[in-house]
Amino acid sequence: MTAQGLRLEKITKTFGDFKALDGVDLTIAPASIHAILGENGAGKTTLMNILYGLYQPDGGRILLDGVPQRIASPRRAMDLGIGIIHQHLMLVETLTVVENVVLGLPGQGMRLSLDEHARRLATLADSFGFDVDPHQEVWKLPMGMRQRVEILKVLYRDARLIILDEPTSVLAPNEVEGFLQGLRRLRAAGKTVIFISHKLDEVAAVADRVTVLRRGAVSADLPIEGATPREMARMMVGRDVVLTTLEKASLKSDTVLVRARDLKARVTRGNQALKGVSFDIRAGEILGVAGVDGNGQAELAEVLTGLRPAEGGSVELAGEDITCTGVYERRHRLGISFVPEDRHGTGLVLDFPVYQNAMIRDFRESSFSSGPMLRTANAKAVTEDWVRRYDVRLQSVDQPIRFLSGGNQQKLIFAREVECRPRLLVIMQPCKGLDVGAIEAVHRTVLAERERGTAILYISTELEHILSVCDRVAVMCAGRITGIISPEEATAERVGALLGGLAEAEVA
Amino acid sequence: MLRAIQYIYVLRPVWAVLAALLVGAGLIAVAGVNPWDAYGALFGGAFLDYYGLASTLAKMSPILLAGLAVIVPLRVGLLNIGAEGQIYMGGLFSSMAALLLPEMSPYLQVPLCVLAGAVGGGFWGMIPGYLKAYRGVNEVIITILLNFIAINLVSYVAGGPMMQEGAPYPYSEEIREGLWLPYIMPQTDAHLGVLAGIVLCLAAWFVFRFTTVGFGLGMIGKNPTAATYAGIRVRRNVVAVMFVAGAIGGLAGTFEVLGLKHRLYHLFSPGYGFDGIVVAFLAQLSPLMAPIAAFFLSGLKVGGLIMQRAVGLESTVVEAIQGLVIIFVAVSLAFRFDRGNWRRFLERRRLLDAGLAQGVTNNSGGTS
Numbered sequence: 001m002t003a004q005g006l007r008l009e010k011i012t013k014t015f016g017d018f019k020a021l022d023g024v025d026l027t028i029a030p031a032s033i034h035a036i037l038g039e040n041g042a043g044k045t046t047l048m049n050i051l052y053g054l055y056q057p058d059g060g061r062i063l064l065d066g067v068p069q070r071i072a073s074p075r076r077a078m079d080l081g082i083g084i085i086h087q088h089l090m091l092v093e094t095l096t097v098v099e100n101v102v103l104g105l106p107g108q109g110m111r112l113s114l115d116e117h118a119r120r121l122a123t124l125a126d127s128f129g130f131d132v133d134p135h136q137e138v139w140k141l142p143m144g145m146r147q148r149v150e151i152l153k154v155l156y157r158d159a160r161l162i163i164l165d166e167p168t169s170v171l172a173p174n175e176v177e178g179f180l181q182g183l184r185r186l187r188a189a190g191k192t193v194i195f196i197s198h199k200l201d202e203v204a205a206v207a208d209r210v211t212v213l214r215r216g217a218v219s220a221d222l223p224i225e226g227a228t229p230r231e232m233a234r235m236m237v238g239r240d241v242v243l244t245t246l247e248k249a250s251l252k253s254d255t256v257l258v259r260a261r262d263l264k265a266r267v268t269r270g271n272q273a274l275k276g277v278s279f280d281i282r283a284g285e286i287l288g289v290a291g292v293d294g295n296g297q298a299e300l301a302e303v304l305t306g307l308r309p310a311e312g313g314s315v316e317l318a319g320e321d322i323t324c325t326g327v328y329e330r331r332h333r334l335g336i337s338f339v340p341e342d343r344h345g346t347g348l349v350l351d352f353p354v355y356q357n358a359m360i361r362d363f364r365e366s367s368f369s370s371g372p373m374l375r376t377a378n379a380k381a382v383t384e385d386w387v388r389r390y391d392v393r394l395q396s397v398d399q400p401i402r403f404l405s406g407g408n409q410q411k412l413i414f415a416r417e418v419e420c421r422p423r424l425l426v427i428m429q430p431c432k433g434l435d436v437g438a439i440e441a442v443h444r445t446v447l448a449e450r451e452r453g454t455a456i457l458y459i460s461t462e463l464e465h466i467l468s469v470c471d472r473v474a475v476m477c478a479g480r481i482t483g484i485i486s487p488e489e490a491t492a493e494r495v496g497a498l499l500g501g502l503a504e505a506e507v508a
Numbered sequence: 509m510l511r512a513i514q515y516i517y518v519l520r521p522v523w524a525v526l527a528a529l530l531v532g533a534g535l536i537a538v539a540g541v542n543p544w545d546a547y548g549a550l551f552g553g554a555f556l557d558y559y560g561l562a563s564t565l566a567k568m569s570p571i572l573l574a575g576l577a578v579i580v581p582l583r584v585g586l587l588n589i590g591a592e593g594q595i596y597m598g599g600l601f602s603s604m605a606a607l608l609l610p611e612m613s614p615y616l617q618v619p620l621c622v623l624a625g626a627v628g629g630g631f632w633g634m635i636p637g638y639l640k641a642y643r644g645v646n647e648v649i650i651t652i653l654l655n656f657i658a659i660n661l662v663s664y665v666a667g668g669p670m671m672q673e674g675a676p677y678p679y680s681e682e683i684r685e686g687l688w689l690p691y692i693m694p695q696t697d698a699h700l701g702v703l704a705g706i707v708l709c710l711a712a713w714f715v716f717r718f719t720t721v722g723f724g725l726g727m728i729g730k731n732p733t734a735a736t737y738a739g740i741r742v743r744r745n746v747v748a749v750m751f752v753a754g755a756i757g758g759l760a761g762t763f764e765v766l767g768l769k770h771r772l773y774h775l776f777s778p779g780y781g782f783d784g785i786v787v788a789f790l791a792q793l794s795p796l797m798a799p800i801a802a803f804f805l806s807g808l809k810v811g812g813l814i815m816q817r818a819v820g821l822e823s824t825v826v827e828a829i830q831g832l833v834i835i836f837v838a839v840s841l842a843f844r845f846d847r848g849n850w851r852r853f854l855e856r857r858r859l860l861d862a863g864l865a866q867g868v869t870n871n872s873g874g875t876s
Contacts, residue, residue: 307736328739340737349731360727360738369720376718 004066005030005192006051006161011060013046013216020046022216023060028161028209033183033193035207035224037200037236039292039463039499043216044196048163051194052084053077075106083154087166089146091138097121098134101153125152128185143271144175148182155191162186163194168202169294180206198236198292199477200229200500212236233496237463257283257318257455258304258424264312265299273299275479276313281424281455286446287484288470289459292499296479297459298341301428304457305338306330317424331361337422339413341429341459347413348401355383355397358416386415391441407438414445425449428459443469463495477501513850517843521790524840525804525833532829541819550826553814554807562696563810564803566768569701570595570777572802573760574784576709577633579793581753583716585729586746590636590651592781593658594629594757595764600662601628602762603772606683607670614686621687622762629758630751632658637750641743647750655781663774670772678774689767701763705799708756712795725749757781790837808833 008026012019021043028034038044049055051062053071061068064080071077077084091100098118102108118134125132130148138146147167154162164183168176183206186193197203203210203224210227212220212235220227220235258281265274273296281287289297302308304315306327314323317334330336340346348357359368359379368379383397390411394404401409410430417425427446431439446469450456460466466473467487474484475498482498516523533543553560574591581588602625609617636650667678689700716722725745727735732742760780769776787805791797812826 326739326741327736331739338737342733345731346733346737349727349734351730352727356723359723360734363723363738364720372719372721374718374720374723 004063005032007061007063007066008047008051009061009063011047011050011057011062013043013050013055013057019216021050021057024213024216024218026211026218026221028192028194030160030192031187031190032208033187033195033206035195035197035203035210036213037198037203037210037232038213039198039236039461042213042236044213045165046216047213048084048165048194048196051077051082051163078106078157078159081158081160082163083157083159083161084163085147085150085154085165085167087169089143089150091146091149093139094137096135096137097132097141097149097152100138100149101134101156105157121152121156124155128152128155128182128189130182142175144171144178147171147179151182151186159191161192161194163196165196166198166294167195168197168199176202198500200232200497200502203232204229229500229502230493230497233500233502234491234493235496237492237496237499253283253453255283256280258457259316260304260313261315262313263300263303263310263315265303265308265310267299272311273479274303274311277476277479277481278313279474279481279484281457283455284450284453285472286450286456286458286470288466288473289457289476290463290466290473290495290499291461291476293461295476297476298428299479300476301338301340301426301457301459304424304426305336307338331420332365335421335423337417337420337425339410339417339425339427339430341432343406343409343413348409350402351400353398354387354392354394354401354404354412355380357401358383358386358397358412361416362420386412386419390415390445406433407435407441410434410438411441411445414442418445418449421452422449422454425454425456426459427456429461430458431460431462431465439465475499509854510850520840520843521792521837524836528829528832528836531836532825532832535825535828535832536821539821539825541821546815546819546821549818550811550815551807553818554811557814558693559696560810560814562693562698564807565693565698565702566696567806567810568799568802569699569705569767570760570764570780571783571787571806572702572705572799573708573756573763574780575787575791575798575802576705576712576784576795577629577753577757577760577781578784578788579791579795579798580712580756581749582788583729583793584725584746584749585732586637586640586750586753587648588633588636588651588750588753588757589648589785590633590654590754590781591757591760591784592777592779593651593655594632594754595761595777595781596655596658596662597632597754598625598629598758598761599765599772599776600658600665600761601625601758603670603680603683603765606687606766607681607772611684618687618689618766621766622759625758625762625765626755627758629761630755633754633757634747634751637747637754640750641746659775662772662776666772666774672771680772683766683770687766688770689763697768699763699767701760701767704759704763705802708759709795709798716795757784760784786834789834789841792841805830 006028008024011021011024013021024047036044046055050057051071053073053076062071069080071080092103095103098114098121101121102112102114102117121134130152132145132148132152138149151162168179171179180202183193183195195207207224209223210232211218212232214236261278263274263277264272267273277300279287289300291297299308303310306325310323314321316322322330322334325334344350349360362368363374367382369375380397387394387397392408392411394408430442434442446456446458458466458470467490470487472484472486473490474481475495476482477499478501482501485494529547536543536546554564555561574595577591577594578588602621605621605624609620632654635654636647639645639650640647663678666680670680671678672681692698692700692703716726724735724740727738728740728742728745735742761777764776765772783805787798787801790801790805808830812823815821815826816823
C-alpha cells in the first residue's frame with residue numbers, strides 16, 4: 001500500500017427525500033485506526049455500505065491509493081482489499097472456523113483442501129496473536145472469538161482496509177480490552193482500520209484520528225490527541241438540539257408510582273443487557289430514556305411489561321412488588337400498557353383485520369367477549385369509535401391491518417394501549433418511520449395521558465423527541481443509566497457524554 | 509367482471525381437480541380404456557351406488573378425522589405429520605379398553621373405549637408438543653419418528669400379548685358386538701365415525717371462529733411474538749393443541765377399530781394419517797371444507813377399486829390420478845388474486861377497446 005490511503009470526496013447519498021450523506025469528505029491514512037463517531041442515523045452505516053459496494057453514491061468520488069474507483073459490488077470491494085465486519089456477525093454457526101473462512105473464497109477449483117487452508121489460517125491467526133482453533137465449530141465459540149473469526153475471514157482475503165461496524169456492541173465487557181488489543185496488532189501489521197462506534201472511551205483508547213458525523217455531514221475531523229471525550233460528545237450530538245418543548249402543565253403530583261431498583265436482565269443469547277438500572281416515575285410524569293440503539297433499552301421495556309424475566313432487582317407499582325407477575329396480569333390487573341418498538345413483529349398481527357388487532361390485548365375482557373364467546377359486533381363498534389377519535393385513516397375495520405400506513409397502524413396501537421386507562425405506559429421508539437403529522441399525533445396522545453396522571457416511560461433514540469415531551473431524561477449506555485437530567489440541563493456536551501458512556505461525575 | 513373473476517379464483521381448487529381429471533383421462537386412454545367408462549365406474553361406484561357410497565363413508569371416517577388432526581394444529585402454526593401414529597395409539601388404547609376391562613354395560617364401556625382412544629392419541633401428540641414448546645425440538649421430526657414407534661408397538665401387541673390364540677395373522681380377539689359403533693346405513697360398513705368426524709369439524713370451526721380460545725390460538729399461528737405480547741401463554745397452548753390434535757387422531761383409530769375392524773389388527777391403517785395431510789391441504793385448513801375434501805378423497809380411493817374391477821385398469825393409474833389431483837390443487841393454491849392488478853388489467857382493456865372503437869392505434873391503450 002502506498003502512503004496515500006483512502007480518500008472520499010463529496011460523497012452524497014439520498015434515500016427518497018432523505019439525505020443520508022451530504023457531501024462527506026474523508027481521508028484515511030494507511031496503517032492507522034480511524035474512528036467514525038456518530039449518533040443513530042448520522043450516516044455511519046450508509047457510508048460504510050458505500051465503501052463496501054452495497055450502495056452506490058449519488059455523487060462524489062472514492063480514491064484508493066490516489067486512483068478513483070467505482071465499487072460496484074462487495075466482490076469488487078474485496079478485490080480492492082476492503083473487508084467489512086458487520087455489527088451482526090455473518091457466520092454459519094454450524095460450520096467450523098476454517099469452513100467459514102473458506103466459504104465463498106474466490107479462486108477455488110473442484111478440490112478443497114481444508115487441512116491446507118486450516119494450516120495457513122492457523123499461521124495467519126498466530127501472526128496476529130489470535131488464538132483460534134481452525135477446526136472448532138463456530139457455535140461453540142464465545143462472541144469475542146467469533147468476531148476474531150470474522151476478522152480472520154477478511155484478513156485471509158488479503159484485506160488491507162478493514163471496516164468494523166459497532167464491533168463492541170456484541171461483546172461482553174471483559175472481551176472489549178482484548179478486542180482493542182487486536183486492533184492495535186492489525187495496525188502494527190500495516191492494516192488500515194475504520195472503527196465505527198459511539199462509545200467515546202473506546203475511541204479515545206485506540207484511535208489515531210477521529211471523524212464525527214452528524215446528520216450525514218462531517219462535523220469534525222481531528223487527530224485523537226486534539227479531542228477530549230467531552231469535545232467529541234459535544235460534536236456528536238451537536239449544538240443544534242432544538243428544544244421545542246411542547247406546552248404542558250407542571251407536574252400535579254409527587255407520588256412515585258413506579259419504582260425500579262437495580263434491575264438486571266440478560267438478552268436471549270446470554271449477554272447481560274441490563275446491569276442494575278434504577279429509576280422512579282411519578283404519576284403524570286414522562287421519563288424519557290435516551291441512548292444509542294442496543295444499550296439495554298429494549299430489555300428494560302420488556303422487563304417492565306413482563307415479557308422478559310428480571311434476573312435481579314425489583315419493580316414496584318404503587319407500592320406493590322410486581323417483579324414476578326406475568327404479561328397478562330400486568331396488563332389487566334396492574335394496568336401496564338406497552339407500545340412496542342416493532343409494530344409489525346410484536347404490536348400487530350398483520351394478517352388480522354383492523355378490529356381484531358384492536359382486541360388482541362384485551363380479547364378476554366368484557367368489551368370484546370362474554371365468557372368464552374367473542375363479541376365481534378361489539379369489537380367492531382369499539383374499533384370504529386377508536387378509529388374516529390384517534391383519526392385512523394382506513395377503508396373499513398375489516399381490512400387487514402397490513403394495508404394501513406405506519407402512522408395509522410401506530411394510532412391504532414396507541415388507541416388500544418391508552419383506552420384501557422393504564423397506570424404505567426411504556427412506549428418504545430413510537431415515531432420510527434412516521435411522518436411529521438403522525439409524530440405530532442403520537443406526542444399529543446402521550447401528553448394527554450400525562451395529563452390524566454399516567455406514569456410514562458418514553459424510550460427513543462431521537463433526542464429531539466425526548467427532549468420536547470419528557471419531564472426528565474435518563475440516558476442509557478451499555479446496560480446502565482449513566483445519568484438522569486432535566487431537558488433544560490440537557491446540553492449537547494452532557495447528553496453526548498452520557499450517550500458515550502461517561503458517567504455524570506466524569507463530565508463535571 | 510372483477511367479481512366474476514374473484515369467484516373463479518375462490519373456486520380454484522375445483523378447477524384444478526377438473527383439470528387433473530382431464531389429464532388423468534389421457535392416462536386412462538393411454539392404458540387402453542375409454543376414459544368416459546372409467547370415470548363413470550369410478551364416480552358412479554363411489555358416490556351413486558348404495559354400497560359404494562357406504563364404503564366411501566366408511567373410509568371417510570378415519571380420513572376426515574386425520575385431516576382435522578392436521579388442520580387444528582396447523583392453524584396454530586404446528587405441522588402434525590404424526591396423525592398416523594396417533595391413529596395407531598388410539599386403536600391400541602380403545603381396543604385395550606374394549607378387550608381387557610371387565611365386561612360392563614355398553615353405555616358405560618363404549619364411552620370409556622372412546623375416551624381411552626382419545627387419551628392414547630392425545631398423549632402421543634402431546635410428546636412432540638411438549639418437546640416443541642419447552643425444548644425447541646422440531647415437531648415435524650418427532651411426529652414422524654413417533655409414527656414408526658406407534659405402528660411397531662401395535663404390531664407387537666397384536667402379534668404378542670393380545671394376539672388371538674391360533675390366529676393365522678397378528679390380530680386380537682374380536683371385540684364383542686355390544687361395543688360396536690352403530691351403523692348409519694343398514695347392511696353396510698358405514699358407521700357412526702363419519703358423523704362424529706363431521707360434528708368435530710363443526711365444533712373446530714365454531715371454536716376458531718367465535719370463541720376467545722380460538723382467537724388466541726389463531727394469533728399464535730399468525731404471530732407468536734404478538735401472542736406473547738397479548739398475554740397468551742404460548743407454550744402451554746402449544747402443548748394443549750397438540751394434545752387435542754393427537755386426541756382427534758386417536759379417535760380416527762378408535763372408530764376404525766370399534767366401527768369397522770372390530771379387532772386390533774397389526775398395520776390396520778394404510779396411511780390414513782398421511783391422507784389427512786392431503787385433506788388439510790385440499791380444504792385449505794378450513795374445518796368446514798374438510799368433510800368435502802375427505803369425502804372426495806375417500807370416493808377417489810373407493811371408486812378407484814371399483815373402476816379397477818369394472819374396466820380392468822391397473823390400480824397404479826388410479827394412484828397416478830390421485831397424485832395429479834394433489835399436484836394440480838397445490839399449483840392452483842399458489843396463485844394469488846391481486847384485485848388491484850386485475851382492476852388495472854381490465855381498465856387497460858377498456859381503454860384499448862375504446863381506443864380501437866375510435867379508430868386510434870392501440871398505443872393509447874397501453875398507458876397505465
